[in-house]
Amino acid sequence: MNEIEAPTEASDTQAVRDLQAAYAEVQREMAGVIVGLDEVIAQTFVTLICRGHCILEGVPGLAKTKLISTLASLLELNFKRIQFTPDLMPGDITGSDVLEEDRTTGNRVFRFIQGPLFGNVILADEINRTPPKTQSALLEAMEERQLTVGGKTYPLPDPFFVLATQNPIEQEGTYPMPEAQLDRFMMKITLGYPTAEEEIEIMKRATTQYRFETKPVMTAETIFKLQKLVRRVPVADHVYEFTSNLIRSTRPNEAGASTYTKNMISWGAGPRASIFLLLAAKARAILLGRFHATEDDVRQMAHGILRHRIMPTFNAEAEGLTTDDIITTLLETPPPVPSAAENLKNTFFRKA
Structure with a gap:
């Protein structure tokens, strides 16, 4: 993709053309890995360039994780997956201070160990499976784009994009998110079952030696410029x-x-x-x-x-x-x- 110039009417028009060409390349690369889900991919990409976060809701086995990890690789972004469970604590996702001994002085000091939230694209898998305290830690990171641990504030990587998944079935043992917390997510994207033709293609790819090697399409710097372009x-x-x-x-x-x-x-x-x-x-x-x-x-x-x-x-x-x-x-x-x-x-x- 060509570099986007300083904001002028001519450069904005060219930037739109560049984005359209880059997104077409994203679609081609995604099609080599993901069958169908064109609208889901489009809505996810829209959320990204709007600096938002989204929820993907669908039954298991619809390639939610593969979709997100593939998109992150195309954009040269760091991808982290967090499997939310009932015993997951806030420190498990934010990170925590660990007491260590300084080998040079012999003194004991605290060192902060980053948690999985320190990434560009965060997959919060089955967010409704974890207690409200851990959900709140994630929502704080989404809103503030920083974390406070042990009285110290740590900025999160930019861009920072959270995709949370929810399973619409098996609600027993879950912690549904309150409407006020759901409102923090820009979009809620639903995934349906594939068509008959799509399901046949999925089976052909999954049961043969089919492989598709993706290549990066955009950098983080390009995404920053596109996020500014949307506002204009x-x-x-x-x-x-x-x-x-x-x-x-x-x-x-x-x-x-x-x-x-x-x-x-x-x-x-x-x-x-x-x-x-x-x-x-x-x-x-x-x-x-x-x-x-x-x-x-x-x-x-x-x-x-x-x-x-x-x-x-x-x-x-x-x-x-x-x-x-x-x-x-x-x-x-x-x-x-x-x-x-x-x-x-x-x-x-x-x-x-």
């Missing part, structure tokens, strides 16, 4: 309004909320969802070779951003509706929601 993608006012109205339409207590929202959603998405959805729309736009985000970009990224930020009501569950079903309905018929300006006027300038 322009967005029209009507796209801001569309994004805001979509997020606000998920809130049953919002002024003007529709009957559908009140009946089907007990708790909706917060402002962090608006920020993440707009960033994801920008990233999708440049992956498709455009230097502007549209309402369609917002629509296409809505499910990944919102599915873990909406809590269905008992009525929705009784009707067999999932959060994806609810999001699809809101996208097809967005309820009329008052603008932020109208709400502000009603709040501060209401007549006595």
Whole structure:
């Protein structure tokens, strides 16, 4: 991939072309290792260049670990896998101070031993299998991009990208993450079963001497520049309004909320969802070779951003509706929601 120049209109246009070409190479390399999962790969890459973190949810055996480790190798990033278990303690992932004897002085000193969180791409395998205390240690690292151990602060490598996996079955003995903690993840990406053709190709590769050697496509320095590029993608006012109205339409207590929202959603998405959805729309736009985000970009990224930020009501569950079903309905018929300006006027300038 060509180096991305200083931010100017011409260099931004060239940077978009460079990113599109590099991402096409990523797709080709991934296809040599992973069968299918094109949309999952795209959403994971979007999360990376938005400096976010994501959850991958799917039953065992869908190549979640292979997908993440392969992507890390293509980007020349350090990959660490942490298998979360009920007995895993915070120090097991953050690292800890170890008492050692200094051979030159004979004094005993503490030396910090880094844990597996000190990597670029962290696979938190089955995050809901570990106690809340250990989950919180991971979430602190995600939010602050640094760790505090023994009163000392240690910066984490940059880029720092956490992909947590969850198994939607076998919930016995798990520690489900609270909604407030799930909100820290930019996206929740679901993996389905492969098609018949894809499953045949998987069997052919797994039961023969098939091998595919990948080669790096991007460096960490390039990723930094791409993350800055996403922030510079322009967005029209009507796209801001569309994004805001979509997020606000998920809130049953919002002024003007529709009957559908009140009946089907007990708790909706917060402002962090608006920020993440707009960033994801920008990233999708440049992956498709455009230097502007549209309402369609917002629509296409809505499910990944919102599915873990909406809590269905008992009525929705009784009707067999999932959060994806609810999001699809809101996208097809967005309820009329008052603008932020109208709400502000009603709040501060209401007549006595």
